[in-house]
Amino acid sequence: MSFKSALTLILLITAVLISGCIFDKDKENTNTTTKSDLIPTTNLPEGFKYMGTHDTPIYFVTPSINATEGVYRTNKGEDAYIQVIENDKPEALVTQYKQQYKNYNYDPFLEIYLNGHKATQITDYTTINGKQQPTYAVIWATEKAMILATSPTADAQTVMALASATKS
Numbered sequence: 457m458s459f460k461s462a463l464t465l466i467l468l469i470t471a472v473l474i475s476g477c478i479f480d481k482d483k484e485n486t487n488t489t490t491k492s493d494l495i496p497t498t499n500l501p502e503g504f505k506y507m508g509t510h511d512t513p514i515y516f517v518t519p520s521i522n523a524t525e526g527v528y529r530t531n532k533g534e535d536a537y538i539q540v541i542e543n544d545k546p547e548a549l550v551t552q553y554k555q556q557y558k559n560y561n562y563d564p565f566l567e568i569y570l571n572g573h574k575a576t577q578i579t580d581y582t583t584i585n586g587k588q589q590p591t592y593a594v595i596w597a598t599e600k601a602m603i604l605a606t607s608p609t610a611d612a613q614t615v616m617a618l619a620s621a622t623k624s
Contacts, residue, residue, distance in 0.1 A: 492540040494601060494624050495526035501617040503531040514541060516553050523604075528618060536607035536618050546597035550576070553595060553602070570596060570619055577612065594619040 497506045507527040513520045523539040530536060543549055557564050557578070566577040575596035581588045592615040593606040605619035 492524040492526075492542065492601070494540045494598070494603060494622055495524060495538050496621040496623070497526070500528070500621055504536070504618060504621070505529045505531075512539070514539065516556055517549070530607075530609070530614060532609075534607060534609045534614070536609070536614065537605070538618060538622060539604045539606075541602045541604075542600055543602060544600070546600065546602040549602040550595055550597050553604070554578075568594070568616075570594065570616075571623055575619070577616075579612075582608075592616075598624050 492509075495509055497509075500506060505528060507529055509524060509526050511522050512525045514523045521541060521543075523541045525540075526538040528536040528538075541549055554565065554576070557580075564579050566579070568575050568577050573596065575594055578593040578595060580591050580593070582591055583589070589610050590612075591606075591608050591610065592612045593604060594615055595602065595604045596619075597603070601624075603619075603622060603624065605615055605622070607615050607618070609615070
């Protein structure tokens with residue numbers, strides 16, 4: 457066997473061993489997902505299916521921070537989300553979140569009670585096929601987290617039902 461052939465064979469074997477022994481992509485991906493106890497996965501309101509949980513960056517603060525996001529699908533095929541940002545000052549995060557609406561020509565906030573505490577329902581409008589359509593979000597703070605329930609649906613009750621499922 458020539459030196460060139462032996463070297464090629466050694467490099468090939470090394471590449472196979474390294475790729476099989478060091479990099480296990482499936483194991484790597486399953487260990488990075490975190491889960492918040494505030495994201496419901498069972499006993500959901502009728503019409504909701506839990507799809508999964510993942511970390512996601514949130515950009516309403518600088519620098520961006522990470523949230524844990526629960527993803528749901530309604531029986532109408534619409535997506536819905538619960539984002540939990542664990543923080544020592546969740547009320548301050550709620551205030552910062554609301555600042556992105558300060559230049560609106562209407563008051564998007566409606567103070568509500570949810571699971572026995574104060575929360576805020578936010579109404580935003582998007583234009584779809586030339587028509588304005590409302591979308592809703594519900595935001596509130598617990599002792600250690602800011603929670604946001606949202607969906608691109610025009611049905612406020614869908615978002616309220618999901619927000620109520622957090623029991624927080």
